[in-house]
Amino acid sequence: MSLAQKLAALSDQEGIPFIFKASYDKANRSSHRSFRGPGIEEGLDVLAEVREQYDVPVLTDVHRESDVARVAEVVDIVQIPAFLCRQTDLLIAAGEAKCAVNVKKGQFLAPWDMLNIIKKIENTGNQRIILTERGTSFGYNNLVADMRSLLIMKEFGYPVVFDATHSVQRPGGAGNRSSGDGRWAADLARAAVATGCDGVFLETHINPERAQSDKDTLLPFSRMKKTWEKLRAIHELVETSN
Numbered sequence: 001m002s003l004a005q006k007l008a009a010l011s012d013q014e015g016i017p018f019i020f021k022a023s024y025d026k027a028n029r030s031s032h033r034s035f036r037g038p039g040i041e042e043g044l045d046v047l048a049e050v051r052e053q054y055d056v057p058v059l060t061d062v063h064r065e066s067d068v069a070r071v072a073e074v075v076d077i078v079q080i081p082a083f084l085c086r087q088t089d090l091l092i093a094a095g096e097a098k099c100a101v102n103v104k105k106g107q108f109l110a111p112w113d114m115l116n117i118i119k120k121i122e123n124t125g126n127q128r129i130i131l132t133e134r135g136t137s138f139g140y141n142n143l144v145a146d147m148r149s150l151l152i153m154k155e156f157g158y159p160v161v162f163d164a165t166h167s168v169q170r171p172g173g174a175g176n177r178s179s180g181d182g183r184w185a186a187d188l189a190r191a192a193v194a195t196g197c198d199g200v201f202l203e204t205h206i207n208p209e210r211a212q213s214d215k216d217t218l219l220p221f222s223r224m225k226k227t228w229e230k231l232r233a234i235h236e237l238v239e240t241s242n
Contacts, residue, residue: 001046001049001050001053002206003204003205003206003221004020004050004053004054004056005053005054006206006221007020007056007204007221007224008020008054008055008056010224010225010228011056014225014228014229014232016228016232018056019056019057019058019059019076019077020047020050020051020054020056020057020058020059021058021059021060021079021201022043022046022047022050022058022060023037023043023060023061023213024037024038024039024040024042024043024044024046024047024060025037025039025040025043025063026213027063027064027081028063028081028083029177029213030171030172030174030175030176030177030178031176031177033176034176034177034212034213035212035213040067040070040071043060044060044070044071044074044075047060047074047075048074051074051075051076057076057077058074058075058076058077059075059076059077059078059079059102060075060078060079061078061079061080061081062078062079062080062090062094063081063084063090064090065089065090065093068090068093068094068096068097069093069097071097072094072097072098072099075099076099076100077099077100077101077102077130078094078097078099078100078101078102079101079102079103079104080094080101080102080103080104081104082104082105082106082107082134082166083106083107085103085104085105085106085109085114085117086106086109086117088120091103091117091120091121092120092121092123092124094121095120095121095122095123095124095125095126096124096126097126098126098128099128100128100129100130101121101126101128101129101130102129102130102131102132102161103117103118103121103129103130103131103132104132104134104163104166105131105132105133105134105149105153107134107135107136107137107143107171108136108137109136111133111146111148111149111152111153112152114131114153114156115156118131118156118158129158130158130159130160130161130199131153131156131158131159131160131161132160132161132162132163132201133145133149133150133153133160133161133162133163133167133192133197134163134166134167134201135163135166135167135168135169136149137171141170141171141172141173141179142170142173143166143167143168143169143170143171145162145167145168145188145191145192147191147192147195150162150192150195150196150197151195151196154196154197154198159198159199160197160198160199161197161198161199161200161201162188162189162192162193162197162199162200162201163200163201164185164186164188164189164192164200164201164202164219165180165182165185165201165202165203165214165217165218165219166201166203166214166217167185167188168180168181168182168184168185168188168217169214169216169217170216174216178214178216178217179216180214180216180217181216181217182208182216182217182218182219185202185217185219186219186223186227186230189202189227189231190230190231190234193231193234193235193238194234194238196238200231202219202224202227203217203218203219204218204219204220204221204224205218205220205221206220206221207220208220
């Protein structure tokens with residue numbers, strides 16, 4: 001709640017549209033001992049409180065078809081995790097929920113493979129679709145961000161988001177958890193906005209060292225204002241030059 005308050009205030013101050021994302025369950029952690037989250041009921045209660053108290057749209061990820069209808073009652077956007085982006089039944093359930101659906105492109109997919117995923121959701125009659133690039137597997141425990149993916153996926157006619165903090169992740173790189181190169185996240189975000197993406201996904205924390213997940217790739221909240229200002233300036237330059 002504290003982080004949501006700070007982000008909502010920054011959004012108002014800077015005039016930058018903002019969606020709050022948090023997970024009630026991280027079902028694909030590297031180790032079974034890793035913290036997964038508060039669970040669906042408590043987690044959705046918190047998201048509902050964020051939505052109401054700070055008047056911001058909220059997004060969360062789903063891992064099971066049986067969760068989708070319940071989640072869609074609370075959030076504005078249902079997110080399909082990258083590892084599950086080809087799960088037909090999960091995609092159809094999300095589409096049938098009729099709220100917006102954000103699909104993370106799997107690390108194992110080419111950008112043009114996302115067209116089949118789009119068609120699965122469209123087949124439900126839902127065209128409220130967002131696509132998110134989060135890096136592509138490049139050997140063991142490494143990802144690479146190919147900016148061409150943004151351009152290719154934009155050709156499908158839906159908004160494309162760049163996930164800057166997951167794109168610098170090293171999956172399983174620390175043995176029982178993922179590591180990463182968070183110091184490069186803001187740089188890749190700038191490159192993605194210059195390429196013409198429609199939004200940026202950034203994980204942040206007031207004190208990254210205390211984060212329960214992805215602490216090596218988080219952007220400290222203290223850097224968010226300057227980062228947002230730079231991204232907005234680049235976006236405005238791109239828009240005026242088109």
